Amino acid sequence: MSExxxxxxxxxxxxxxxxxxxxxxxxxxxxGVPEAEVYGVGSFFHLLADHExxxxxxxxxxxxxxxxxxxxxxxxxxxxxxxECTCLAACDEAPAVLKxxxxxxxxxxxxxxxxxxxxxxxxxxxxxxxxxxxGTVGPPRTDPDQLVFDLLGPQDLSGSAYxxxxxxxLAEMLELLETSGLQGRGGAGFPxxxxxxxxxxxxETERYVVxxxxxxxxxxxxxxxxxxxxxxxxxxxxAIAAATVGARDVFLYLxxxxxxxxxxxxxxxxxAEERDLFSGIQFHLHAGQGAYICGEESALLEALEGxxxxxxxxxxxxxxxxxxxxPTLVHNVETIACLPAIVHRGGTWFRELGRDEAGxxxxxxxxxxxxxxxxxxxxxxxxxxxxxxxxxYVGTLLAFSPGGASSGFLPASERTRPLSxxxxxxxxxxxxxxxxxxxxxxxxxxxxxxxxxxxxxxxSCGQCAPCRIGTRYLRESVDHHRHGTAAEPLGKVADAAWxxxxxxxxxxxxxxxxxxxxxxxxxxxAFGLEPTSDGDAP
Amino acid sequence: xxERNLITLNGQDVExxxxxxxxxxxxxxxxEIPTLCHDPRLDPAGACRTCLVExxxxxxxxxxxxxxxxxxxxVSTESERIARHRETLLSLYxxxxxxxxxxxxxxxxxxxxxxxxxxxxxxxxxxxxTVRAARPGDRNPYxxxxxxxxxxxxxxVRYCEEVEGVSAITLAGxxxxxxxxxxxxxxxxxxxxxxxxxxxxxxxxxxxxxxMPITRTARPERELEKVRSxxxxxxxxxxxxxxxxxxxxxxxxxxxxxxxxxxxxTTNDGNLxxxxxxxxxxxxxxxxxxxxxxxxxxxxxxxASWDEALERAAAGLLGVKERHGADSxxxxxxxxxxxEENYLxxxxxxxVFGTNNIHQCAAT
Numbered sequence: 039m040s041e042x043x044x045x046x047x048x049x050x051x052x053x054x055x056x057x058x059x060x061x062x063x064x065x066x067x068x069x070g071v072p073e074a075e076v077y078g079v080g081s082f083f084h085l086l087a088d089h090e091x092x093x094x095x096x097x098x099x100x101x102x103x104x105x106x107x108x109x110x111x112x113x114x115x116x117x118x119x120x121x122e123c124t125c126l127a128a129c130d131e132a133p134a135v136l137k138x139x140x141x142x143x144x145x146x147x148x149x150x151x152x153x154x155x156x157x158x159x160x161x162x163x164x165x166x167x168x169x170x171x172x173g174t175v176g177p178p179r180t181d182p183d184q185l186v187f188d189l190l191g192p193q194d195l196s197g198s199a200y201x202x203x204x205x206x207x208l209a210e211m212l213e214l215l216e217t218s219g220l221q222g223r224g225g226a227g228f229p230x231x232x233x234x235x236x237x238x239x240x241x242e243t244e245r246y247v248v249x250x251x252x253x254x255x256x257x258x259x260x261x262x263x264x265x266x267x268x269x270x271x272x273x274x275x276x277a278i279a280a281a282t283v284g285a286r287d288v289f290l291y292l293x294x295x296x297x298x299x300x301x302x303x304x305x306x307x308x309x310a311e312e313r314d315l316f317s318g319i320q321f322h323l324h325a326g327q328g329a330y331i332c333g334e335e336s337a338l339l340e341a342l343e344g345x346x347x348x349x350x351x352x353x354x355x356x357x358x359x360x361x362x363x364x365p366t367l368v369h370n371v372e373t374i375a376c377l378p379a380i381v382h383r384g385g386t387w388f389r390e391l392g393r394d395e396a397g398x399x400x401x402x403x404x405x406x407x408x409x410x411x412x413x414x415x416x417x418x419x420x421x422x423x424x425x426x427x428x429x430x431y432v433g434t435l436l437a438f439s440p441g442g443a444s445s446g447f448l449p450a451s452e453r454t455r456p457l458s459x460x461x462x463x464x465x466x467x468x469x470x471x472x473x474x475x476x477x478x479x480x481x482x483x484x485x486x487x488x489x490x491x492x493x494x495x496x497x498s499c500g501q502c503a504p505c506r507i508g509t510r511y512l513r514e515s516v517d518h519h520r521h522g523t524a525a526e527p528l529g530k531v532a533d534a535a536w537x538x539x540x541x542x543x544x545x546x547x548x549x550x551x552x553x554x555x556x557x558x559x560x561x562x563x564a565f566g567l568e569p570t571s572d573g574d575a576p
Numbered sequence: 577x578x579e580r581n582l583i584t585l586n587g588q589d590v591e592x593x594x595x596x597x598x599x600x601x602x603x604x605x606x607x608e609i610p611t612l613c614h615d616p617r618l619d620p621a622g623a624c625r626t627c628l629v630e631x632x633x634x635x636x637x638x639x640x641x642x643x644x645x646x647x648x649x650x651v652s653t654e655s656e657r658i659a660r661h662r663e664t665l666l667s668l669y670x671x672x673x674x675x676x677x678x679x680x681x682x683x684x685x686x687x688x689x690x691x692x693x694x695x696x697x698x699x700x701x702x703x704x705x706t707v708r709a710a711r712p713g714d715r716n717p718y719x720x721x722x723x724x725x726x727x728x729x730x731x732x733v734r735y736c737e738e739v740e741g742v743s744a745i746t747l748a749g750x751x752x753x754x755x756x757x758x759x760x761x762x763x764x765x766x767x768x769x770x771x772x773x774x775x776x777x778x779x780x781x782x783x784x785x786x787x788m789p790i791t792r793t794a795r796p797e798r799e800l801e802k803v804r805s806x807x808x809x810x811x812x813x814x815x816x817x818x819x820x821x822x823x824x825x826x827x828x829x830x831x832x833x834x835x836x837x838x839x840x841x842t843t844n845d846g847n848l849x850x851x852x853x854x855x856x857x858x859x860x861x862x863x864x865x866x867x868x869x870x871x872x873x874x875x876x877x878x879x880a881s882w883d884e885a886l887e888r889a890a891a892g893l894l895g896v897k898e899r900h901g902a903d904s905x906x907x908x909x910x911x912x913x914x915x916e917e918n919y920l921x922x923x924x925x926x927x928v929f930g931t932n933n934i935h936q937c938a939a940t
Binding site: 059060062063066072073074075076077078081082087329346351495496497498499500501502503504506507508509510511514515524530533534536537540541542543 | 622623624625628636637638639642657660661664665667668669671672698701702704727728737743744745746747748749750751752753754757758759760767768
């Protein structure tokens with residue numbers, strides 16, 4: 039029981055207005071958890087630890103390219119209680135600003151000036167008068183039969199996919215999943231049917247399903263659009279998963295900055311309950327409190343349990359030992375949202391939608407393209423095809439990140455490579471969460487690398503040394519290089535990067551050096567280095 | 577049974593018992609695997625990453641402290657990859673660590689420097705400024721936190737929670753700013769801390785250090801002579817190591833620190849309390865009574881032999897019994913006595929003097 043009380047810590051601290059003096063002690067008394075531990079939890083999460091800045095300007099790569107520095111300077115000059123923050127999952131509407139727990143899109147310095155020093159009056163002129171803002175999605179809805187998510191289509195409140203799934207036994211459902219070829223869309227591309235099978239095979243019968251909606255990989259904002267436009271697919275997918283693996287409780291972990299998607303989900307859950315669509319399944323909404331690492335599934339489970347979001351050692355995997363030690367199926371929003379279509383139309387239909395891998399994908403594209411947004415295209419399209427859907431390039435392509443900051447940078451020569459898990463892995467990169475960021479030749483790539491490294495430094499959980507120290511060491515090395523403040527500043531970065539990849543506990547640290555190592559390999563001239571004959575980093 | 581419980585360790589088939597970790601099996605076979613965050617009393621954390629080994633079929637090197645031996649495992653504790661891992665990890669650690677070894681060792685032994693030497697890690701990767709917060713206003717008299725030496729292995733935090741059950745300290749903050757903190761950055765005196773000093777004892781790098789002035793100005797611990805003794809503050813019988821600076825006091829020596837023997841070697845399992853660990857400066861106190869004293873006819877105390885002192889006490893007590901009866905006497909023994917000493921005390925009371933007026937101060 040006390041373990042369940044511990045889970046209340048983040049929400050109770052939120053109600054205290056963050057980690058204000060005395061708050062940890064009060065929450066400790068209410069939950070029975072030692073006060074130092076409560077303090078440790080609160081101090082881990084940005085939204086709780088920093089309770090003095092209700093306004094935060096995203097200074098991620100896409101937002102800085104779009105003028106975040108000007109917004110920040112204007113806000114500081116106006117005396118607003120403002121600070122910087124990492125990615126707000128609004129790279130398509132950059133620069134984004136967080137006001138308390140709501141994201142304002144495409145904020146301009148003029149918007150800040152209009153607030154006249156009162157942060158509560160801060161708003162974005164692009165905000166619609168009625169309802170939440172939404173980003174651009176595409177392509178135009180020509181053939182809904184070729185779409186899995188159909189972001190522009192109507193919501194389906196019939197629950198018919200769930201009904202149909204209930205008619206399948208476990209073996210049939212697992213076979214359907216296997217035939218579909220569905221891969222986890224959160225980053226790893228792990229075959230979904232293996233996870234489902236593992237959870238189903240555990241002796242422990244108390245099992246959980248967890249939705250990972252802690253979207254935070256720079257360049258990624260598809261969960262936001264899915265939750266805003268098609269919460270029906272997400273909730274029905276979760277119900278199908280829960281019924282299949284024998285879970286009664288489903289936990290939805292949304293990043294705390296997602297006020298609008300949260301409301302969209304709540305509205306839909308109320309509607310589903312009214313219609314009694316998924317009786318016997320309890321949905322529990324949890325707000326993240328500002329920590330990119332909680333998108334890592336074991337860190338997310340720690341956060342759900344009310345602990346510091348530090349990833350767990352594996353094995354055991356969450357499918358074996360997950361939330362409160364029980365077998366837990368954790369899926370990304372996009373993965374879960376594929377299920378209704380797979381159940382309705384079959385595994386083969388889904389598989390054949392893709393090019394070299396199964397299904398369609400929600401590609402997020404931002405940076406130097408004409409129409410940044412979320413585009414549902416066959417898995418395995420090329421960058422050129424994706425950018426064509428997004429209205430074309432702005433300027434001349436220099437480099438791109440195919441799957442968020444963690445995927446590093448690829449040169450323009452890779453523009454015809456399929457954007458799929460397998461094809462990008464072969465190029466030493468990854469599809470990740472399919473957050474594509476395009477950079478044209480006006481960008482100083484060493485600067486762009488530095489920005490991505492800074493992101494990982496900010497968001498490292500601090501648990502293990504390779505990541506905690508390595509992310510900072512690389513960023514400082516690049517700073518020394520750019521400012522000429524050390525002799526041979528890049529002399530040890532290859533060793534440090536090797537150590538981060540080999541020594542880190544989780545995927546954050548293992549991938550965090552990639553922005554630098556990929557840039558040194560593909561763009562040595564950006565660091566004043568000569569390309570080597572084999573094209574490898576010197 | 578034994579056939580199934582076999583792993584291959586650096587090419588040798590070795591037995592293990594169910595539940596043993598790879599680190600434990602390796603240690604039993606005399607193989608050295610470096611560790612910093614490991615403590616046999618704590619749940620493995622796998623956080624310091626120094627103990628990674630290779631296991632055939634595993635893509636990533638797992639921490640041996642947290643990996644249970646399984647039948648058929650093929651484990652390597654030495655390879656080119658492991659050597660490069662240890663070297664680069666230690667080099668990286670040192671960039672976020674004080675560069676001043678002499679200063680670091682004035683706080684306590686620093687295994688990071690020792691390990692970097694032992695594994696030939698480069699020590700010239702540059703130095704970054706420490707961004708871990710200290711707790712400068714903490715007015716507690718015993719425990720000092722020196723963030724420049726901290727490697728954030730959280731052994732202190734886990735010890736405080738898992739062994740002491742106190743949870744006075746926590747990991748706080750995130751990323752490179754992650755530090756060891758108390759609730760609201762309060763002084764340890766204003767927390768649940770019992771000042772046992774276990775955090776100092778488990779710290780591998782001297783980041784948790786003693787504030788005691790004698791210790792702080794002493795020579796590095798590795799130059800001190802450890803003299804095993806029994807703590808006399810209570811009857812538990814904890815073993816302590818008196819750390820003696822043999823050159824002090826003109827060669828007479830001086831106790832400058834008390835440490836606990838390693839976990840698993842004595843009944844106190846590496847633990848001590850505030851008195852055992854910190855209350856040792858009485859040893860050199862000028863008013864310390866070192867021989868029995870008896871009062872002379874002039875009313876002044878003078879030094880005496882034990883025989884004379886005991887005789888004087890016995891005569892006095894017997895005189896009281898003669899004049900006023902046995903029940904005019906009462907015996908109170910100290911909580912610093914052992915059970916056996918307490919038994920003898922009641923024997924003295926009942927058998928020798930003939931009274932049941934016997935009490936022990938911890939009995940109420």
